[in-house]
Amino acid sequence: LNMMDEAMRKGIRIAPDILAGRLGAPVVPVTARRNQGLDQVMGQISMLVSAPGAGGRRNIAYAxxxxxxxxxxxxxxxxxxxxxxxxxxxxxxxxxxxxxxxxxxxxxxxxxxxxxxxxxxxxxxxxxxxxxxxxxxxxxxxxxxxxxxxxxxxxxxxxxQTAGRDYNVADRKIDRLLTGRRAGYPLMLALLALVFWLTINGANYPSQWLAGGLFWLETQLGALLLACGAPDWLYGALILGVYRTLAWVVSVMLPPMAIFFPLFTLLEDSGYLPRVAFNLDRHFQKCCACGKQALTMCMGFGCNAAGVTGCRIIDSPRERLIAIITNCFVPCNGRFPALIALITMFFIGSAGGFWPSVTSALFLTAIIIFSIAVTFFVSRLLSRTILRGVPSSFTLELPPYRRPQFAQVIVRSLLDRTLFVLGRAVKVAAPAGLVIWLLANIHLGGISWLSYCANFLDPLAQALGMDGVILLAFILGAPANEIVLPIIIMGYLSQGSLSEMDSLLSLRRLFIENGWTWITAGSTMLFYLIHWPCATTSLTIYKETQSLKWTLISIFVPTIMGLLICFAFANAARLFN
The missing domain is CATH 1.10.287.1770 (Helix Hairpins)
Incomplete structure (x- = not known):
């Protein structure tokens, strides 16, 4: 019987002996966050294991x-x-x-x-x-x-027994505000924008510092390798290929995740996330999906692999599959830097300061709302086609609002979520870096394989509002979305390794010189938003479903949706431009 401290604070008195007698099972008062009563729980479990029938069984009297x-x-x-x-x-x-x-x-x-x-x-x-x-x-x-x-x-x-009927009045007043039809949704979107703004601005400097340190280490490792007499091709493959890709993924992924996941866990511990599920449950029910999908969708903003793992909370296998397939429709933090860069360069302006950062966060929030709308649409489509069924009922507990334990939140989110997801990303990014380096450095007739592939994809990419280099970058960036933009830069500069620009102004100039317009930027942002899941997420989907069929469907569905949306946007924009 957990949260006894909360019961005491609200003047709620519970008789464990009476409760145990009526339930036909042992009842142990516990305050888990303070480790109170856990030894007694283990003792009762041990007793029941040694004598399984000791607790008895109480039957409910039905009609x-x-x-x-x-x-x-x-x-x-x-x-x-x-x-x-x-x-x-x-x-x-x-x-x-x-x-x-x-x-x-x-x-x-x-x-x-x-x-x-x-x-x-x-x-x-x-x-x-x-x-x-x-x-x-x-x-x-x-x-x-x-x-x-x-x-x-x-x-x-x-x-x-309760001290009075007003023990939860404060919580209910807050609930009327946070879950009300008029204020609930605006407050939810405002909080989402605030989380994005904190993540975006808070991750900028740590990302720069981490990148500086990792690329300094690249120089030292490269010098050491060359000093040992390693040939140039080995230096290029290991340092410019494998290590540089790993450094890019870590420097871009780690700071946003280290900010987003603690913020997410704070909302979870404070009791707000169940209110988000309550607000969105009505819409998921209309899509014949489960309201718990709202929670897994929120986890996907941090990392889609973590969101897919979180789908375990959905009991119905059908609804769990819908949540897994649609989780990558919301962008993970690995896509945020590129989305923000494109928003800043082509829609907001590259001037720094407080208000441009707020405008970027609001623009990003609008894009997120669109991705949520696509999630609803595809969930409904799946529930009417390959995953037919009716939405199952579930018990949604609206826990009391509590002050989060900040130290535990930071440790738990860093160890259980951030480092776990980062470890999976590193596993797939290392071999991907080698493949990208090989494609960029193996030439045929003076032209790299990377250029050949980009030229081959160009007709399809043009129909989608992009070009062959952009589409190839998405394909090669499948192991980690963080390396898509560096691959685009590498393709335009015809270099043999991942590249970065010293400012957004020079990056915008490079893109415009290669034929970019606001339509190209919009199509690229939409495809960034909705395309196949990264390799880490795909691997997680297979581990969760234990099915190659559903893994392939989880890759196929967002890919088709991304192609259709980009095609529709690009051609409509050209028509009215």
Whole structure:
């Protein structure tokens, strides 16, 4: 029974002994954030493991017609499985037509379970009796939920006492503001813009310092390698290829993640993120998806791989797949620097200061809103085609607002999220750096393979509002979105290694000299926003789904959407330009 400190602060008194008796299970008061009561929890777990039946089992009393049906189903169900959940519980799941039934019956198909002669006969008679009494299959879940709610209310009255009815008045007042239809959405967007602004501005200098240190180390390693007598090709492959790509990915990814993930965790610990899920649940329900997808979508802003891993919180396999496939429609922090650079160069202006940074954050927020709209659209499309189904219900707890533990938040977000994601990115960026270097340095007829590939892709890229160099950069940047812009610069300058410019003005001049217009910038931004997931995310999708089919679909769907959106934007812009 966690958060006992919060209960005490609000004047809520809970009797653990009464609660344990009514639930038929041990109840241990705990304040987990202060490590209070955890030893007692482990002791109770040890006791239950050594004597599994010691806790007993308490049955819920359902409606009479439901109890009669359960009693008739229990004998045949007990003969089909020895599931630890018990024949009563499984009988109720049969009546509710639970999709997870095969898991409880040793993996047997749901159809074969219902076709068991004895069980099938009982089910047929039960449904005939239900029909005669005006009871439909969809009513079973309602009757079950009603009984559970009634039992919960009785337990609450017996075991809980409050000092008064105003113990949660402050939280409800805040909720009326943060989850209200008029103020909830503007405040949510304003907070999103603030997080982006803090991430963008806070990451600038650390990224520069980190890049300076890593590229200084590149010089030292290169000098050491050459001093050892290494040939030029080995120096180029290892230092200019593998190491420089790694340095670029780390310097661009680490500072934004080190800022974004703690901010995200602070919102999580304060109790605000469940309110975001509450605000967006109505829209996801219209798309036949799960409201919890809002939380995984928010995690995707930090890193899509972390967002895909977070989809484990969604119980329904169908809705979990929808969340996984659509997670990369929201841009991760690896795409933010390039998006901000393009916004600044072609739409805002490169002047520094407070207001340009605010304008960039607002422009980026508008782009994010568009990506969320695409997420809704594709979720609805998937739920109407290859992942048909109805949205499942789920319990969304709106916890009390609490002061986050800043030290724990920083440590947890850095270790569990930032370094974990960065480690995966490094694994795929190293071999990618070698491949990019080889393409740029192997020549045929005086022209590099990189140029050949760019020329081959140019007709398709022109139809999308880009050019062959840009499209090739996206393909070669699949291991990590952070290296797409450096590859574009390398392609335009015809250099053999990743490059950077000393200012946005010189970068804008380079792009304009190579035929860029605001249409090119807009198409590139849209494709940055919506295209295939990076290699790290794709690897995570395969690990989460254990399916090559769904991994390929997760790559194919955003790719097609990105191509269609860029094609529509580029041709519409040319028409009205």
């Amino acid at each position: 009479p017609q439901l109890e009669q049906a359960i009693a008739r189903l229990e004998p045949p169900v007990a003969s089909l499985t020895d599931c630890a959940a018990g024949s009563r519980w499984l009988s109720l799941r049969l009546l509710e037509q639970d999709q997870a039934l095969p898991e409880y019956f040793d993996g047997r198909p749901a159809g074969s379970i219902a076709q068991d002669p004895v069980l099938s006969a009982e089910l047929t008679e039960i449904w005939e009796d239900f029909g005669a009494g005006g009871l439909e299959p969809q009513d079973i879940e309602y009757l079950t939920a009603s009984a559970l709610v009634q039992e919960a209310e009785e337990i609450y009255r017996a075991a809980v």
